[in-house]
Every structure is written in structure tokens, then in C-alpha cells.
Amino acid sequence: MIELIDRSGKRLAGPVGFEVQLTEDGHLAVTDIVTSQWQKPDLYIHLYVLLTHLSVSLGGIFLFIFLRKDPNNLFKKQILIASCTLVFTIIIATDRAVSGSYSSWAVEWLSYELDVSAISLQRVLSASNHLLGLVSSVIWTLVFLEVARRVPRKTMQKTPHLFTLRRALQEFLKLQINQIVFIVIFLNLFFFLYLAYRTPIFIAALVSASASIIIMTSYSTWRIRREAIEVLSEDHPIVRAFIRKLADAGHNPQIKEVYLISREKWPLPNAFVIGVWPKQTIVGVTEPLLENFGAEEVMAVLFHEYGHYSEKHTTIFAAFWALIIPLYIIFAVNLDKWLESFLSNEVVLGFLSSWLKPLGFLLSGILFLMLMRWLERRADLFAKRLGYGAALGDALAKIADITGQPSKLPRWIEWLSTHPSADRRKESLS
Template identity: 30%
Template structure:
């Protein structure tokens, strides 16, 4: 079913490209737009995940760089019945995360340094479980291709500005067609983002809670991430708004309302759904996630922020001989 939805999305994007091409250059413009769309569809399938990671300056992390996060993701992936995804870190103070990849075998999860510095270990685990739920549901293919093509649609609108003054083109609607392309294309890019059903976030919340074993960990994480996203700008996301729907919380400023044009459900509604789930869900196993500091409490512990806090690390490890770098980079 996920591949069928992907095919429908790609067909819609192709039709949109052709329509804008027709408005800009008539039938010849439509043919050129179709060829461009076909090439981008193929390119996006294989490379959209890499492009999105580059857009946000994500750096692949190895186990020796972020052992706690690596162990956590490995444990959660095993719980979800998934292969171990690649782990990426984004040097960004805004707490946030996303998943990408065309299938579970080529998946990646990315977390910002702000997420690791702000959240407790339980909350980080819940966020990673949410992202793995997107991988398990095959949402990441649609999300990454949408991010790439939605940005391309916006770029196509810019072509209308340059070609609109050419009186020799075959645009049957003239300057009105150019104006339509310039106005409709950005709106269409926004509609494409909304086409990624917001119910996917609810489904990923529910499955993520099952993977990590405690809905309240994710509820607490969502509240902290939403608060951080409202206060801390994400410059890379602002420059690439077509990728906003990929994050667990909308990284763009001024987009917190649960209205027709929002790419995410209202955070309070998501938290309420998780609280309701917690009332019907059996407690996590007695062992929790061994080695990550996770337990089966109903709410996150009040440890230092993030699994990288100095006090938390000093409680479990002997002091190091030299100065250590702060965060998962050291």
C-alpha cells in the first residue's frame, strides 16, 4: 500500500510539473516539464535522502562518537524488527529529529545536538522510536521524495519570472498564465507537503510508543521539542521549508497552529492521544533498555538534560584523564 501511495504521489507531482510547464511555455513547455519531472522522479528515488541530509548539514556518526545514542537506536531497531539504520547528527541548537531513506534497508535517523542536549535519555529514546516507526511504516520514502520535489516546484515558479517576459513563447494564456504559475506553484508545493497525511504522525506516535515501551516518554519529548522549536530558529529548515514535514515537530517559525495549512498535527492533540494510549497500554518490560539508563517509570526521570549530561556520565563512568568534548561529538 505504501508503494501505491508513492506512485500516486509521483504521478500527481508529474502532472503538476506538466501543468506549470504548460502555463509557462504551452505544449512545448509541458513536454520539457514532463521530461524534467521524469528525470527528477528517478533521481529522487535514489538520492532524495542524501539531498535532505546535505540540506541540513547532517554528519554521519559512528559508534565511537556517540556510543549511547548508537546503542539506543540499535536496541530500538531490534524492538521494531528493523535493521540498524545509519545515525546522523546535526549541529543545530533547535531540538528536533527526522528519518529518511527509501526503505528500511537504506534508512537513516538524524538528531540535532539541541535534541540530545535538551531531552533526557528516555525522551531521546522515544523520539528515535517515533522516527523508526516512520521507517517501519515506509513513510520515509514518500517524505523524502516530497521534500525534494516540493522544493523543485517552488524553483519552477522562478522560471516563470524569467520566461514570462518572452512574447515569442507558446503560452496560450499569456502573462496571466505566467502569473498563475508564479502564484500556484508555491501554493502547490505547500499542498504537496499537506498531502503527507498528518495522520502519519499520529500513527508514528502510537507505534513509537510501543517500540520504546512508554507513551509518556514521547509525550514529554514532544512538549520539550515544541517549546524549543518555538524559541530557537532552525536556519537550514527556514532555507529549505519543503523539508519541514519530515521533522517530528515543525521546525519553522510561526507554524504551530493546527490549521488547514499546517504540516503537523497540533502538539497538544498528539500529547493527549499519547496520554490516552498510556492509560490502555501495558507497562514496559522490567528491564527497560539495558545500558541506556532507561527504566519503566510512567514519566521521564529528572536527570541532567540529554543522555550526554556531565553528571549522568560521571555517575556511570570513571573520570577521564583529559578534557572531554561536550555532547555526542566527543
């Protein structure tokens, strides 16, 4: 190998070298092996992920500091940090696109300045990725815990022991474990079907996603039944009035029990419906809702939840994710092949490949949020048709006030939420 050095004796651009081979006709063939080393995609990806982790970590640090000093205007601060992270990502993606390959001027510059080979630099970047990824997770865990502790200010004043750092950490770990279990179930089923039975990717992903959703939902339903401190049946006056009102309106009430969740398990006023198919679906309310709200307001909330059940919203929700996951996998796997079929410019290919995949993921998230807001509006209308629109609007406003949620949000922020703002919902219910 021949190395190129400058006048000071420093190696130029990392591992510069040439491979010399004798051809069949007796000529010497000189091959530049630098290009092959720098075009390894792993090296660039390591740098890309490292810088992304760095930007996310810095964003988390700034948000945590803001929260500690002033918990107000949280949405504006989140948008500011997200915008900064987006700009940073644009710079990195543009660098990749302009380079025309997986090489990067940033990587080359690092190698030159540090006087290390591509392999050594790759190892350093890989180790740094793991370390900074861990740091980023810790930072955003602290942000999550701080938000969880600060948002429900009025409830926290009444029951401060339910909003400790320890409790917030427990809830966070439960959420992470549920996500990990879902991913493990999905990946195991997917690779089993795809590798063992040569199932097409879309079918394997569809079956795996559907099975994972059913398993996790069944577990959640079982846990709610197990943790409920009481099952409110027709003996309870509110449930009895709820069932009678549904029957008078021409509905055949299929849900005649409401599961009551203790304040210790769920300290905020809330109600929910969970299940994939109707026979599995259950409705639950929390103690703070039942104790602090009037009978009309509680019934209005129950009618809202029954609207989800009546119109099979939980089934629609499950079907959406069961379909969107395999569609995105197909999109991500085949994107480069599709682009190469009608584009030949490497710069354009690199740019589109860098951006279309995350944009596809972002689009699926936007579609999910749109679906959730539509389902919420449909459930609101169900309660309104039964004559409980005003009571539901009052209950929603009270819940927003107790939990510290903004009652009115700009339209563009509502696009980032699963629920319309309380004021907007109250207007549509009046």
C-alpha cells in the first residue's frame, strides 16, 4: 500500500492507498482503494445517527431546563426544539445528498484531522452512538418525568403523594416495557413467517401486526379487569340510568358493566374503552371522575365511551395499525428500488431516499392523529344525539382544567394531538 503524506508528514484524508495488480496482458493496474473504504454506508450512518442523538440530547436538556424554571408554554418550547432538531437533520441529509454517495465530507474531514483510518473511525463512531443513545434516553426520561409531575397541577395539590418522581418513573417503565413487548412479539412472528415459511413481506407483517395488537389489547383488558376495585353494574344508579337511557333511545345496550379504577392506579379523572372486537370491549372510569363530577357529567362521559363501542372505533383503531405497519415496511424496503427505476441522478436519489422514508413514517403518524380526532368527534356526536352534549362539554372543560391541559389550542397544534381541544369540542357540542 502507498500512503500519501503532506510536507509535515501527516497522512492525507485518512487511509489513502492504492492496490497494484498485474493484468493478463502484462500491464500494471492501479486501483484507488480509498473510494471503496469511504463508500461503506455504515461509516456515514454512524456519523448521521451520532449527530442526530446529539441534537435530540441537547433538545432534551434545554426542554428540561425550561420546565424546571417555568412549566408554562410547554407546547411552544417543544415546537421550538423540534424545529431546531429538524433544521439540524436537514443539514446532515443535504450533506449526504450532495455527496452523491454514502461518503461524506464531514467523515473525510474527521479522518484527516484525527489522522485515523476509516475502520478505526467507524469503531469510535459506533461506540459513541451507543453511549450517546443511552444518554439521550436518560435525558428524555427526565423530561417525561418532569412533564408527568407538573401537568396535573390541581390534582397534584390535592394528592401530592401520587405525583412523586418514583411513581412517574414506574409509569414510564411500564410504558417502555409494553412497547418492548409489542416489538418483540411483532419481530418474532414476522421473521418466523418470513424466514421459515417464505411468506411475502406484506402478509407476514400484516399477520404479525394483527397478532401483536390482539395479544397486547387482550392483556390490557385482562389487567383492567384484575385491577378494578369495583365493577359497577345495574345496581349502581348512574349505570342503571345509563342503560335505561340507551334503551329508550332505541339502542340494545351490550355493555352493562363499568370497571372502576382506583385513584392510586389512575389519579386523574378519565374514562376509557378498550378492546379489539365488541365482545372483548370493556368500559372503565376512574375514581376521581366518579367522585368529583355530577351524575349528568359522568353519564355524558359514559355515552361518549359507549359511542366508541357502538361505532366499533376500537376495531377501526386496531385495523388501522395492523394495515399501516406492513404498508410502511413495504414502502421502506422497496423505496430505493422504485426510485432507481425512473431516476439516474445519484444526488437526487440520495436526497429522496434520505427524506422519503422518515416522511413516510411521519405521514403515518399524521394519518393516525387525524383518525383519532375523527373518532373522538364521532363519539362526541353520539353523546350529543342522546341529549348530553352540553353535559359532556362541561365535563371535558373540567377535565382539562383539573389536568392542566390548555382548554384552547391553535389549529396547527391540534394537528399534533389525538383529541381536539376542550373549547373546540364544547363549541361543537353546544
